[in-house]
Amino acid sequence: MPRLKQRTEALHERGLASALAVLDEAGVTGLTTRTVARRANASVPAIYEVFGDKAGLVRAVFFEGFRMLADELSALPPAEDPLEALGGLADAFRGFIQAHPVLAEVMFSRPFADFDPTHDETKAGVKVRRIFVQHVRDAVDAELLTGDPTDIALVFFTFVEGLAAAENAHRLGTSKQSINRRWRLGVNALLNGFQAPTSR
Incomplete structure (x- = not known):
C-alpha cells in the first residue's frame, strides 16, 4: 500500500493516534518516529515535518493525554x-x-x-x-x-x-x-x- 504524502492535519491526527497505539503496545521504549511513521502509513520525514522531532511527538502525546x-x-x-x-x-x-x-x-x-x-x-x-x-x-x-x-x-x-x-x-x-x-x-x-x- 503506497504511503500517503500529504502534510495535513489528517496526518497529524493519524500520527498522534499511531503514537498512542505504539505506547499501548510497545511501551515507552517502543515509541520511535520510525515505528509511528510505519503505523501511520507515512514516511519518517513526514512525521518530522508535522511534529518537528521526537520531542515534538512526545509533546503532542502529552497534551493529548491531558485532553x-x-x-x-x-x-x-x-x-x-x-x-x-x-x-x-x-x-x-x-x-x-x-x-x-x-x-x-x-x-x-x-x-x-x-x-x-x-x-x-x-x-x-x-x-x-x-x-x-x-x-x-x-x-x-x-x-x-x-x-x-x-x-x-x-x-x-x-x-x-x-x-x-x-x-x-x-x-x-x-x-x-x-x-x-x-x-x-x-x-x-x-x-x-x-x-x-x-x-x-
Missing part, C-alpha cells in the same frame, strides 16, 4: 453529595490511569530524556486541575470540608495520582479486593482529614 483525561472527568454524572462526587472523581482518575498506564507515565513521570515539559506545557493539566478544584469547592461550600479549595484539591490530586502509580507498580497488594479496600481506605482517610468537625 483525554479532562474529557473523561468532565463527563462524570453529577452527584448530590459533594463527598460522593469526590470519591467518583478519584475513581474516574484511577480508571483512566488503569486504562492508559504508559500514557500516564508520559503525563506524570517524564520518562523521555529528550522531553522535559516547560512551564507552558505544564498548563496542559489546567482543565483537570480546575475540575478537581470545583469538586472540592462544592464540598467546602456545603461545609463538608474546611480549608482552601485550591490547597485541598492539589493535595487530593497528588494523593490520588500517587496511589494510582503505586497500584500500577503492584505496590498496593496482590488481590483486587485488597487493592480496592486500600484505595477506599486512603481516599476516605484523606477526605476525613479535611472535614469540618461538625460534619464528621
Whole structure:
C-alpha cells in the first residue's frame, strides 16, 4: 500500500493516534518516529515535518493525554453529595490511569530524556486541575470540608495520582479486593482529614 504524502492535519491526527497505539503496545521504549511513521502509513520525514522531532511527538502525546483525561472527568454524572462526587472523581482518575498506564507515565513521570515539559506545557493539566478544584469547592461550600479549595484539591490530586502509580507498580497488594479496600481506605482517610468537625 503506497504511503500517503500529504502534510495535513489528517496526518497529524493519524500520527498522534499511531503514537498512542505504539505506547499501548510497545511501551515507552517502543515509541520511535520510525515505528509511528510505519503505523501511520507515512514516511519518517513526514512525521518530522508535522511534529518537528521526537520531542515534538512526545509533546503532542502529552497534551493529548491531558485532553483525554479532562474529557473523561468532565463527563462524570453529577452527584448530590459533594463527598460522593469526590470519591467518583478519584475513581474516574484511577480508571483512566488503569486504562492508559504508559500514557500516564508520559503525563506524570517524564520518562523521555529528550522531553522535559516547560512551564507552558505544564498548563496542559489546567482543565483537570480546575475540575478537581470545583469538586472540592462544592464540598467546602456545603461545609463538608474546611480549608482552601485550591490547597485541598492539589493535595487530593497528588494523593490520588500517587496511589494510582503505586497500584500500577503492584505496590498496593496482590488481590483486587485488597487493592480496592486500600484505595477506599486512603481516599476516605484523606477526605476525613479535611472535614469540618461538625460534619464528621
